[in-house]
Structures are given as C-alpha cells and as structure tokens.
Amino acid sequence: MGRLDRPGLLFALIGLAGLALPLVQFKPNRIVLGEGVALWSALPWGLPLAVVLAAVLVGGCWRIGAGWRLAAALAALVALVLALGASAGHLTPPDNTLARVSPATGFWLATLAFALMLADAITRLRPSLAMRWLLLGLAIGLVVAALASGIVDGISVMREYEARRDIFLREARAHLLLAFGSLGLALLVGLPLGVALYQARGLRRPVLSVLNILQTVPSLALFGIMIPIFGWIAANVPGAAQAGVAGIGVFPALVALFLYSLLPVVSNTLTGLNGVNPATREAATGLGLTRVQVLSSVLVPLALPVLLAAVRIVLVQNIGLAVIAGLIGGGGFGTFVFQGLNQTAMDLVLLGALPTIALALVAGIALDLLVEATSRRPKGA
Amino acid sequence: MSDMIEIRNLTKRYDGAVAVEDVSFTVESGQIAALVGTSGSGKTTLLRMINRLVEPTSGQVLIDGEDSHSLPGYLLRRRIGYAIQGHGLFPHRTVAQNIATVPRLLGWSADQIRDRVDELLNLFQLDPDAFRDRMPHELSGGQQQRVGVARALAAKPDLLLMDEPFGALDPVIRAKAQDDLRHIQRQLGTTLILVTHDMEEAVTLGDRIAVMDKGRLVQYGPPSEILTAPATPFVRDLIGMRERPFHLLSLTPAHAIATEGEAPGAPIARDASLREALAECLWSGRSAVPVEGGGIVTLAALQAHAAPTARAAE
Amino acid sequence: MIGRVLLGAAVLFLLAFLLTPTSFAWLFQPFTRNNAPAIYTQTPLWSLTLSHLALVGMAVVASTVIALVLAVLVTRPAGREFLPLARTVTAVGQTFPPVAVLALAVPIMGFGAGPTLVALFLYGLLPVFENALAGLTGQPPQVAEAARGMGLTPRQRLTQVDLPLALPVILGGMRLTAVISLGTATIGSTVAAKTLGEVIIAGLLSSNTAFVLQGGMVVGIIAVLLHEGFQTLERMAAARTGLNR
Numbered sequence: 001m002g003r004l005d006r007p008g009l010l011f012a013l014i015g016l017a018g019l020a021l022p023l024v025q026f027k028p029n030r031i032v033l034g035e036g037v038a039l040w041s042a043l044p045w046g047l048p049l050a051v052v053l054a055a056v057l058v059g060g061c062w063r064i065g066a067g068w069r070l071a072a073a074l075a076a077l078v079a080l081v082l083a084l085g086a087s088a089g090h091l092t093p094p095d096n097t098l099a100r101v102s103p104a105t106g107f108w109l110a111t112l113a114f115a116l117m118l119a120d121a122i123t124r125l126r127p128s129l130a131m132r133w134l135l136l137g138l139a140i141g142l143v144v145a146a147l148a149s150g151i152v153d154g155i156s157v158m159r160e161y162e163a164r165r166d167i168f169l170r171e172a173r174a175h176l177l178l179a180f181g182s183l184g185l186a187l188l189v190g191l192p193l194g195v196a197l198y199q200a201r202g203l204r205r206p207v208l209s210v211l212n213i214l215q216t217v218p219s220l221a222l223f224g225i226m227i228p229i230f231g232w233i234a235a236n237v238p239g240a241a242q243a244g245v246a247g248i249g250v251f252p253a254l255v256a257l258f259l260y261s262l263l264p265v266v267s268n269t270l271t272g273l274n275g276v277n278p279a280t281r282e283a284a285t286g287l288g289l290t291r292v293q294v295l296s297s298v299l300v301p302l303a304l305p306v307l308l309a310a311v312r313i314v315l316v317q318n319i320g321l322a323v324i325a326g327l328i329g330g331g332g333f334g335t336f337v338f339q340g341l342n343q344t345a346m347d348l349v350l351l352g353a354l355p356t357i358a359l360a361l362v363a364g365i366a367l368d369l370l371v372e373a374t375s376r377r378p379k380g381a
Numbered sequence: 382m383s384d385m386i387e388i389r390n391l392t393k394r395y396d397g398a399v400a401v402e403d404v405s406f407t408v409e410s411g412q413i414a415a416l417v418g419t420s421g422s423g424k425t426t427l428l429r430m431i432n433r434l435v436e437p438t439s440g441q442v443l444i445d446g447e448d449s450h451s452l453p454g455y456l457l458r459r460r461i462g463y464a465i466q467g468h469g470l471f472p473h474r475t476v477a478q479n480i481a482t483v484p485r486l487l488g489w490s491a492d493q494i495r496d497r498v499d500e501l502l503n504l505f506q507l508d509p510d511a512f513r514d515r516m517p518h519e520l521s522g523g524q525q526q527r528v529g530v531a532r533a534l535a536a537k538p539d540l541l542l543m544d545e546p547f548g549a550l551d552p553v554i555r556a557k558a559q560d561d562l563r564h565i566q567r568q569l570g571t572t573l574i575l576v577t578h579d580m581e582e583a584v585t586l587g588d589r590i591a592v593m594d595k596g597r598l599v600q601y602g603p604p605s606e607i608l609t610a611p612a613t614p615f616v617r618d619l620i621g622m623r624e625r626p627f628h629l630l631s632l633t634p635a636h637a638i639a640t641e642g643e644a645p646g647a648p649i650a651r652d653a654s655l656r657e658a659l660a661e662c663l664w665s666g667r668s669a670v671p672v673e674g675g676g677i678v679t680l681a682a683l684q685a686h687a688a689p690t691a692r693a694a695e
Numbered sequence: 696m697i698g699r700v701l702l703g704a705a706v707l708f709l710l711a712f713l714l715t716p717t718s719f720a721w722l723f724q725p726f727t728r729n730n731a732p733a734i735y736t737q738t739p740l741w742s743l744t745l746s747h748l749a750l751v752g753m754a755v756v757a758s759t760v761i762a763l764v765l766a767v768l769v770t771r772p773a774g775r776e777f778l779p780l781a782r783t784v785t786a787v788g789q790t791f792p793p794v795a796v797l798a799l800a801v802p803i804m805g806f807g808a809g810p811t812l813v814a815l816f817l818y819g820l821l822p823v824f825e826n827a828l829a830g831l832t833g834q835p836p837q838v839a840e841a842a843r844g845m846g847l848t849p850r851q852r853l854t855q856v857d858l859p860l861a862l863p864v865i866l867g868g869m870r871l872t873a874v875i876s877l878g879t880a881t882i883g884s885t886v887a888a889k890t891l892g893e894v895i896i897a898g899l900l901s902s903n904t905a906f907v908l909q910g911g912m913v914v915g916i917i918a919v920l921l922h923e924g925f926q927t928l929e930r931m932a933a934a935r936t937g938l939n940r
Contacts, residue, residue: 006776116780119787123779216918218878220895221911228726228904320792324882328899337798341885346802353795364790434843458846469841472936473859483845516935532845542844 018109088154174331194269226252253330272303639676811883826868830861
C-alpha cells in the first residue's frame with residue numbers, strides 16, 4: 001500500500017487526457033465537420049460521471065488488488081459506452097434526423113486507458129484458461145447486449161447501420177465467408193501439401209520459395225490479377241458462369257486469400273511435424289504402427305499446437321485482408337470502408353472498420369486460448 | 382596482510398527464506414578455498430555476495446581489511462576475477478576482445494592490453510597467433526573454459542571467484558584443467574574461492590574446504606581434517622565413506638613419503654599423488670614403486686597413510 | 696549461387712523497367728483490351744517507386760527507433776512493471792488489420808501520405824518491438840552473469856552485450872516490418888498517398904490488367920529484394936555470434 005504503480009500512472013495520464021478532451025462530436029449533418037462536446041456538457045449526469053472516472057484513474061496509481069482493478073476498469077468501460085449512447089439522445093433535438101453524434105478523441109482515449117487497465121489487470125491476475133474463456137465470453141456478451149439494448153442507437157455509426165441493416169448483414173456474411181472459406185480451402189490443400197513435403201525433403205525448398213514469393217505480391221495486386229483470370233474462366237469454361245463464377249464478386253477474392261494462406265499452413269505443418277521428437281517417431285514405428293498410423297495417431301496430435309497457430313495467423317490475416325475485397329467488388333466489410341473513404345463519410349468507414357477489428361480480435365484471442373489448451377496437454381504421454 | 386578475505390556473519394534472506402545464514406570464515410592470501418555442498422546449500426549465493434552480485438542482508442566482506450562496500454558494486458567487480466560454469470564468453474567478440482573486457486573497462490592502453498592478452502594466452506597454452514582472433518563458438522569446450530578463466534585473470538586481480546568452472550567439461554579434460562588451474566594459481570599467487578558440488582574437486586584443489594548445508598557453514602578446515610574428522614553426518618555423507626581413503630591418499634605427493642630402497646619397474650613422477658602410487662602398485666602387482674629422483678613408496682606405507690588419524694580416533 | 700544470379704537479374708530488370716518502362720510495352724500488351732495503354736504513364740513509375748520507398752523507409756526507421764527505445768525501457772529494472780502489459784498489447788495490437796488502421800487514421804490525418812505513414816508506423820512498431828523484446832530477454836544467462844560479474848555497468852551491458860547480441864533478431868523484426876509496410880503502402884493510394892498502389896488502382900478502375908500486373912510486379916520484386924537483403928544482414932550478424940544454425 002502507498003506505493004505508486006507506474007503502469008497505473010500511465011493509464012491515468014491517458015485517461016485524464018481523454019476525459020478533458022471532447023467525448024463526442026456533434027455534427028449538423030453527416031458530412032460536415034462538427035464541434036466537440038466534453039463529457040460534462042454532453043450529459044446531465046456528465047460531471048459526476050467524469051469525477052468518478054477520474055477518481056478510478058487516480059486510484060489506479062496506487063497498488064490495489066488486480067481483481068479490483070479489473071472490476072473498476074470493466075465498470076468504467078460500460079459507463080463510457082452508456083454515456084456515449086445517452087449523450088446522443090441528449091444532444092440531438094428530438095425531431096432532427098440529420099444531426100449526427102459520433103465518438104470523438106476523448107472517448108477513444110478514455111476507452112484506451114480503461115482497456116489498458118483491464119488488460120493489465122488480467123495479465124497480473126494470471127487467470128486460468130477456463131477463466132479467460134469466461135472473460136472473453138463476458139466481453140462478447142457485453143458488446144452484444146450494448147448493441148441489442150439500443151442504448152447506443154443514437155450514435156452515428158449505428159445510424160449508418162440502421163440505414164443499411166440488410167446490406168450490413170449481407171456484407172457480414174460475405175466477410176465471414178471470405179475469411180473462413182479461404183481458411184478452409186487453405187487447410188484442405190495446405191495440410192496434405194505440408195505432409196507431402198515432410199515426406200519428400202527434396203521438394204521443400206522449391207515449393208516453399210514459390211509460396212514465399214506469392215506472399216510478397218501486394219494484396220491489392222493479387223486481388224486485381226484474379227479479376228481477369230476469373231473473367232476468362234467465366235467466359236470460356238462451360239458451366240462456370242452458371243455456377244456463379246465471375247470476374248467480379250466473391251470468387252477472385254476468395255482465391256486470392258486462399259493463396260496468401262497457403263504459406264503459413266504449409267510451413268507450420270512442416271515445422272510442427274519436424275518438431276516431434278525423433279525418438280517418439282522411432283518408438284511408434286518400433287511398436288509396429290504403419291506410416292499412416294504414425295502420422296495420424298502420433299505426429300498430427302503432437303503437432304496440433306503448431307497447426308492451430310497457423311490457423312490463428314491465417315484467420316487473423318484474412319479477416320484483415322478481406323477488407324480489400326471491398327475494393328474489387330468482392331463484398332465484405334471493406335465495402336463500407338471504401339465507400340466511406342470515397343464519400344469522406346467517416347461514420348461509414350467506422351461501420352466497416354469496427355466489426356473487422358472486433359472480429360480479428362476475437363478470432364486472435366480465441367485461437368490463442370485454443371493453442372494454449374492443446375499445448376498444455378501432457379507432452380509425450 | 383595474511384588475511385586476504387574475511388567473511389563476517391554473512392547472511393542472505395529472500396522474503397524471509399534463508400539462503401545463507403551467518404557464515405564467517407577467512408581465506409589467507411594465495412590460498413584456494415573450495416565451497417562444497419549440495420545444490421541449494423547456499424554456496425553459490427555466498428560466492429556471489431563476495432563480489433556483490435548478490436547484496437547481503439547483513440554481514441560484511443573484508444578484502445585486505447577493507448569493507449567491500451566502500452566501492453560501488455561494478456568497480457568492486459572489476460577488481461575481482463569471476464569465472465562461471467559454461468564460461469559465459471561473449472559470443473559476438475573474439476577471444477582477444479573477450480579477454481580484454483576488464484582491462485578495457487579500466488582504461489588500459491591498447492599496447493598494454495595486447496601484451497596482456499598474449500601473455501595470458503601463452504599461460505593457458507593457447508597460441509596467440511592462432512587463437513587471438515577466433516570467435517568463442519570456434520573453440521572446443523576445454524579451450525572456451527580456459528579463455529573464460531584467462532578473461533577472469535586479465536586485469537591481474539588478487540582475488541578470483543569461480544562457480545563450478547569445470548562443470549561443463551568431460552572428465553578427462555576436467556582433470557587437466559584442474560591441474561593447469563592449480564599451477565597457474567600457484568604461479569600468480571592469486572587467492573581463489575571456488576564453488577563446487579564435487580568433493581573430489583574440492584579435495585584436489587582446496588587448501589581449505591568449506592562445507593555448506595542449508596545455508597550454514599558446517600565445517601571449515603584443511604582437506605585432511607574434513608576427511609578424517611567430518612563434523613556432522615552430512616559432511617560424512619558428502620565425502621562418501623567408500624571414497625574416503627582414496628581422497629586422503631590424493632592429498633599427499635609421492636616424494637613426501639618416499640623411503641630409501643629399490644623397487645622394480647617404471648618409476649612414478651615425484652609430484653604424483655599417493656593415490657596414483659596405489660593404483661600403480663595394484664595394477665602392476667608390485668608391493669612398491671620407485672619414485673623419480675630416488676626413493677620408493679611401499680604398499681605398507683600407503684596403507685598406513687590412507688587413514689592414520691581416522692583409525693586412531695575410531 | 697543460382698539465387699544470387701537470379702537476384703542480380705531481378706535488380707537489373709527492375710532498374711531497366713523503371714527507367715524505360717515503355718520499352719517493355721510488348722510484355723504487357725497481351726493483358727490489355729480495346730487498345731488500352733500497356734504502360735502506366737500518368738505519373739512516371741520511377742517517381743512513384745521513389746515516393747513509395749520513401750514512405751516505407753520513413754515508417755520503418757521511425758517504428759524501429761521507437762520500438763527499440765520501448766523494448767529497452769520495459770526490459771530495464773525501472774520499466775519491468777510494464778513488461779507483461781507490453782507483451783499483451785503487442786499480441787493484441789498485431790491482430791488489428793492494417794487496412795482498418797489506415798482507414799481510421801484518415802479522420803485524424805486527412806487524405807494523402809499522412810494517414811498511410813501513421814498506419815505503417817503504428818503497424819510496424821509491433822514486429823520490431825516483439826523481436827527486440829525476444830532478443831533482449833532471450834540471452835544465455837551465463838553471458839549476462841559474466842557481464843555483471845566483470846563489472847560492466849547496466850548501460851555498458853546494454854550497449855556492449857545485450858544490443859549486439861540481439862541484433863540478428865532485431866533485424867528479423869525490421870525485415871517483417873519492411874515487407875508488411877511495402878505491401879500495405881499500396882493500399883495507401885486509396886487515401887491518395889503517392890505509391891505504386893496508384894498504378895494498381897488505376898488498373899482496377901479501368902479494368903486494365905496490364906497496370907495491375909506492372910504495379911504488383913514492381914512491389915513484388917522490391918519485396919523479394921528487401922527480404923533477401925535483410926536476411927543476408929541477419930545471417931552476417933548471426934554468424935559473428937555463432938548463433939546461426
């Protein structure tokens with residue numbers, strides 16, 4: 001007690017700066033620049049809330065239990081979101097449908113400060129694996145609840161969402177299809193390829209170099225090159241066009257993402273298989289297992305954590321890269337990002353960027369937990 | 382000036398857990414003290430308190446009568462040689478640069494440093510022209526270890542601390558390295574405090590042996606005393622009763638008990654230990670072996686010497 | 696050896712193409728339709744390449760400097776408290792899609808090179824930081840013990856032992872950063888930064904595959920060269936320490 005906590009001090013500096021800066025931006029309509037409104041003037045109960053949040057930040061500068069920190073940071077984040085939602089209702093005149101209220105620098109900084117405090121508390125608590133799954137579930141639950149309850153419906157991003165609810169759901173499906181579909185394809189092709197390279201040493205270098213070079217092609221170009229290729233297929237391969245293959249659309253994007261995913265899958269398969277203790281493999285052969293049995297009952301289970309790590313890399317990477325599909329008519333959240341950039345409508349950009357980031361975060365954290373769960377199993381047992 | 386190192390009531394506690402408890406002893410100038418004990422006995426912590434890599438909770442270390450706390454830790458450490466298991470050579474620096482580390486920190490001139498490096502390489506039987514510019518990973522384990530000790534001796538410290546310096550070497554190279562160390566230490570007159578878990582190494586090298594158990598110093602004395610009058614059952618276990626007579630024999634050189642007479646066969650070296658003399662007798666089936674430069678060592682004399690005081694005591 | 700010859704050939708081809716792009720029109724003609732131009736000429740390719748490289752270079756240098764400073768800070772006793780947090784933030788930060796970071800930088804920086812630079816800088820911090828952290832904390836314990844035991848001050852240990860030994864790993868981080876930045880910078884052209892992405896986007900907008908190909912090709916060749924260049928540096932740095940396998 002009584003000793004200063006340096007990370008806490010950093011969070012307080014960020015957070016207090018956030019509280020001092022405008023919480024939201026009030027704009028008379030969607031495109032024009034607006035004016036910033038601070039927390040205490042954005043809400044009738046803004047001042048007391050600001051004082052409480054500041055107190056939490058300052059209190060975090062002293063050594064207090066990580067459990068308390070976690071609870072306080074979580075509560076503060078919820079309060080910030082509530083304040084954001086309420087300020088929209090408070091600032092917008094009842095019959096004005098043009099005015100927009102969007103989160104401003106202050107909101108983002110304060111959110112960053114409390115998110116860091118939360119992350120710090122979780123790191124210090126060293127929660128068990130089950131506990132971390134629970135925390136992840138809780139975080140998702142809170143976000144879903146906040147969105148479903150309608151408390152943030154007045155915020156500009158949500159207004160953009162309201163205006164194109166059907167399109168949003170369609171693009172969300174497209175984005176998931178792109179990210180998971182390309183992952184599935186990459187596993188379908190990459191795993192057997194990795195196993196084959198494991199058996200055939202001579203082919204490793206050439207195949208890996210080709211995949212390496214494939215990765216250096218900028219994503220924008222790879223997506224672009226796919227368009228004429230698929231256009232040609234649609235025009236010249238009988239039945240392809242009927243099956244929905246076209247130069248514009250989901251196929252070129254899917255294949256481009258698939259090509260990017262091959263290297264991580266193949267190289268991790270190799271690393272995983274090579275990482276198995278040769279004595280273990282020897283013993284399995286010595287016990288009379290066939291090659292296929294050695295592979296399926298010894299090598300693959302032991303290499304599983306490394307394989308899952310590849311899944312993590314690919315999934316997180318593809319969720320991000322799928323945004324570029326929006327540029328070539330492949331659909332996904334990128335559609336909103338690039339539309340927004342074209343119209344300089346930042347709310348629309350956010351509508352595309354925020355779900356992408358959330359998706360990548362959840363996928364990354366969930367797969368990290370999975371990797372840890374599989375590598376914790378007793379080794380060599 | 383005879384008390385080079387005096388350790389007074391040295392204690393180290395980590396969050397209340399005792400690592401070293403109230404240890405006092407002195408090592409005379411030019412002597413070798415071996416700290417022996419099982420792992421976790423506190424011997425390494427004790428050693429690292431001498432050059433203040435670990436700050437003692439209480440107690441003092443006096444070097445030539447001067448409190449080791451009269452200097453900042455890093456300046457103290459530049460005056461004390463330090464060599465550890467697995468050598469700890471800087472992998473990105475050549476042999477010469479490694480050896481030059483402390484002289485450079487002390488601001489020696491380039492010429493002085495070059496001369497000193499060559500001198501040390503010669504001393505450790507490494508041809509300077511061949512080894513000066515090699516990288517540590519290009520050396521064998523034994524060579525790396527020698528460079529590690531040479532580096533520790535580079536700035537001519539009066540005191541050298543060694544933590545299991547031979548722990549990573551295989552037995553044949555280890556015996557040679559111990560031999561060389563003893564010669565070099567005698568030649569330079571450096572005071573040496575050495576940590577080891579191997580009683581044989583302690584007996585071979587130590588002028589004094591300090592036995593540590595659970596953070597306490599349980600016995601401190603010359604090897605013969607430790608062997609013949611172990612203070613506690615722990616010391617007795619550490620020596621190993623089956624090894625005791627051989628340890629004892631290894632303390633005395635053959636010429637010391639050589640008597641007048643004639644014996645057949647090849648002679649053994651003057652400095653060979655009685656243990657080697659016994660091995661030679663047993664293996665060749667002789668009852669006595671000649672010693673180079675005159676005299677013989679008989680089986681009976683060996684037998685008498687293997688445990689005279691111990692037998693008298695029991 | 697064959698690799699070196701191929702790399703040399705790639706450099707020559709790249710230089711020739713950038714200096715006299717029109718003499719390679721025959722190569723790209725088959726990919727055009729309706730007599731569209733085969734070579735992008737609105738802005739000279741060499742100038743786009745230079746500004747692309749300048750953008751990437753500035754971002755890589757800036758992220759390397761800042762990431763190194765941060766990594767050194769959190770591995771010193773005074774900053775140790777931040778180490779676990781720093782690891783978490785790095786892991787989480789790397790899941791942020793670069794394109795999203797780029798898009799979110801626009802409202803703060805406006806259009807042009809600014810948001811691209813910020814996005815490349817922020818995204819580039821992470822690989823260097825992560826590798827520097829691994830390099831500074833993953834050293835053989837005996838080496839650190841010997842360095843302390845011989846009386847090196849904390850600062851001397853950092854500059855004479857820790858950083859030189861971490862160099863190969865830090866270079867590895869810079870390589871990742873440079874290659875990722877090179878590709879991501881092309882997307883910067885969607886927010887009006889002058890990069891080779893301009894050629895690709897022009898190709899997308901006018902359905903001219905030749906443009907897409909030449910833009911992608913130049914970036915791809917530079918990426919391979921950067922990758923190989925850094926790896927050579929890494930190998931040289933690692934060979935000195937005997938740490939390479």
